[in-house]
Amino acid sequence: MVHAPKTQYSVTWIRHIEEVPQPDWDALAMPLNTPFLEWAWLHNMERSGSAVANAGWLPTHLTVWRDRQLVGAAPLYLKGHSYGEFVFDHQWADLAGRLGLSYYPKLLGMSPFTPAEGYRFLTAPDEDEATITEVMVAAIDEFCDRNHICGAHFLYVDPQWQQLMENLGFHKWLHHSYIWQNQGFQSFDDYLAMFNANQRRNIKRERKSVDKAGLEMRAIAGEAVTRHLCRRMYDFYSDTCDKFGWWGSKYLSRKFFTLLHHDYRHRMVFFAAYGEDDSDPVGMSFCLTKGDRLYGRYWGSTMDFNNLHFNACYYAPIEWAIANGITSF
Known part of the structure; x- marks a missing residue:
């Protein structure tokens, strides 16, 4: 378990992304390469009924505040199944059952239904990312322990952020993806x-x-x-x-x-x-x-x-x- 550093940060869990003002959330999301962590995309997932509790995606977003300023955020979902992830972890669920463990519900970090690389915690650009990440991982550990959740999973992660999470004790699981890269083509x-x-x-x-x-x-x-x-x-x-x-x-x-x-x-x-x-x-x-x-x-x-x-x-x-x-x- 990661212990949160003693700082001036406070942690809040929210059930709807609209609980955070869009400008505050996007101040953290806009600098990223991925469009799938921006407020409007995630809000439309919830507002349309696509990523909601009835569909097996219970929004359980984590936010970190310094005074009244949002300095960290993570789109997270409690899930009782693995549908819509496009990562087939049913063998892990089966193994957990054999060991007498409850694989579900699990805490999942990804943009729903979107197998595209780029997931990571959102961090204010003027904050120390390593410190904010430690605060968030400690909050996730405490949340999972308190609610008897067996594990937290992060899918299609940003490669640089992956290394940061490995340093905090997470294990990687590699999958294939196919990406076209422009090698200087003009036409x-x-x-x-x-x-x-x-x-x-x-x-x-x-x-x-x-x-x-x-x-x-x-x-x-x-x-x-x-x-x-x-x-x-x-x-x-x-x-x-x-x-x-x-x-x-x-x-x-x-x-x-x-x-x-x-x-x-x-x-x-x-x-x-x-x-x-x-x-x-x-x-x-x-x-x-x-x-x-x-x-x-x-x-x-x-x-x-x-x-x-x-x-x-x-x-x-x-x-x-x-x-x-x-x-x-």
Whole structure:
């Protein structure tokens, strides 16, 4: 157990992120690379009913204050299952059961339903991060001990923050992820140059197949994102999840996508395919951007078009990333 240093800090647990004013929370979250720890994203998760107690995600956020100033925060959730994490720890739950331990509920740190690297505690830039982290870990230890919670888990963490947590006694569990990195490309043709001739020919053929199907790919970002497109994105997302039945991982509500238009469209990029009906896309992917990062999230289409998935989810985003100075996707 980590013992909190004797400082002027006070710790408060909250059940709703709206208990903290958005400017206070975002003063800590905005400097980070990830967009998934910002107040609006997390608030929309709660407000839409997507990440709430009834869904098995009980918000149990930790905040640290110095006088009346927020200097530390951690989005945390009490969970009675492992759905929506995309880390399959059921073998650990099974082992705990054999040992007579209660694996659930567990305390989880991540942005709900978002397997994207970048989770960490939020710390005010003028505070000592190591000290704030020790205060928060000590509070988590005490909370888990007092409430008979077997463990605290942090998923998809920032690599630098990971080392800080390992120094405090946490153990890492490594998983794979696939990230495109811009190696100084100035155009999509520059990117293609890294492949051999057969690979370049295949990619060009796959991109042309969308044109031959009578489809036009468009990137729609920021203020150009309409409320109608947000509603359509939910339809695409829902339909894609339904195709996989019980394994479809449909955790987000329609309201979540609608709320994003109000206060988060500045982070959004849709890659939409339009056919003869210029008013409505036949397929679309949903990405988020912040700084020099682009994050792919969801996709769907009204019907199967040859290679549309690869164009909407890979080729078009990579082309947009190169044109907009994105370094990783």
